[in-house]
Amino acid sequence: TDSFAASCGSDGPFTGAVSCFGAPLFFKEKGFHKVYGSYPATFGVQYTACPGVQRGCEKSLAIVGDTLFYVSRGGVCAFDGSLPVTVSRDLGAFRCTAAAGGAYGSKYYLSGRENRGWNLYVYDSRCGLWHREDGLHAHAFCTLFGQLYCIDGENCNILCLTGGEIPAEEAVHWMAESGRLGFFSPDGKYVSALLLRLQLEQGAKLVISVSYDGEEAFEELATVFSTSLKSFEIPVRPRRCDHFRLKLEGTGSGRVYSITKVLRRG
Secondary structure, three states, rough: OOOOOOOOOOOOOOOOEEEEEOEEEEEOOEEEEEEEOHHHHHHHEOOOOOOOOOOOOOEEEEEEOOOEEEEEEEEEEEEOOOOOOEOOHHHOOOOOOEEEEEEOEEEEEEEEOOOOOEEEHHHHOOOOOEEEEOOOOOEEEEEEEEEEEEEEEOOOEEEEEOOOOOOOOOOOOOEOOOEEOOOOOOOEEEEEEEEEEEEEEEOOOEEEEEEOOOOOOEEEEEEEEEEOEEEEEEEOOOOOOEEEEEEEEEEEEEEEEEEEEEEEEE
C-alpha cells in the first residue's frame, strides 16, 4: 500500500539479492544489507560486514535446505543466518570470475569460470564433500517438478541434471488484433482482397477473422493447419463496408511476414 526508500552508506555496487530467512538481502562484495519489518512504517535496514557476493557471481545464490550458498572473493560461502563461513577449502585455490548456482535436495550445484575454463562442481551439504562433474557452462539453474534444469551457456540447450526427462512444452495460444482499417478511398477505390503471407511451424494452427463497421463479434474467414515448415499466401476476400478489424488467432509457433490490401475501383 506504500513505497519505501532508504539510503545506504556502504561502499561499492550491489552484487546480488535474494529473499532468505523471511527478509530480502542485498549483497555487496564486503557485506550485505538486510531489510526488516512487516510494513513500510516499520521497515529498517541493517548492514553486516562479512564476505559478500563477488561481482559477476550474482547467479550463484542458491538456498539448500536452511542454508544460503554463494560465491565470494574468498571462495564458496554458506550462510545460515548468523555469519557466512567458507566451505570450499577442499577445492584448493578456488577463484572464478563468473558463476551460477542451483539447489537440488541437499546438494549445491555450482558452475564457475576459472582460469582453466568452466567447471561444474557439486557440494553435498550433508556429507561436506565436493565433486567435480565435468566442464559444463551453465548459464542459469532452475528447479521444476522435482528436477534440476540448467541452460547450457554454449549451445543454449535446456539440460536436466538429475536424470529426469524434459517435459514437452504445450503449444502457446496467441492472438493479434488490428485497429480500424478503412476500405474506401476518396477516388472510389475499395479493398477487394487481403493477401497474408505467413509461415507456420509443424502442427500449428491459424484462424483469420474479421469484424465489420465496429461490430464486437468477429466472423471467421479462413483456418489454416500446418503439417510442415512452409509458407502460405492466403487471399482473404472480405465484404464491402466502411471499415473493418482483422484478428489473427493461432496455436503454436508462426510468423506473419506481410498483410497486403488489393484495391479495386468502385
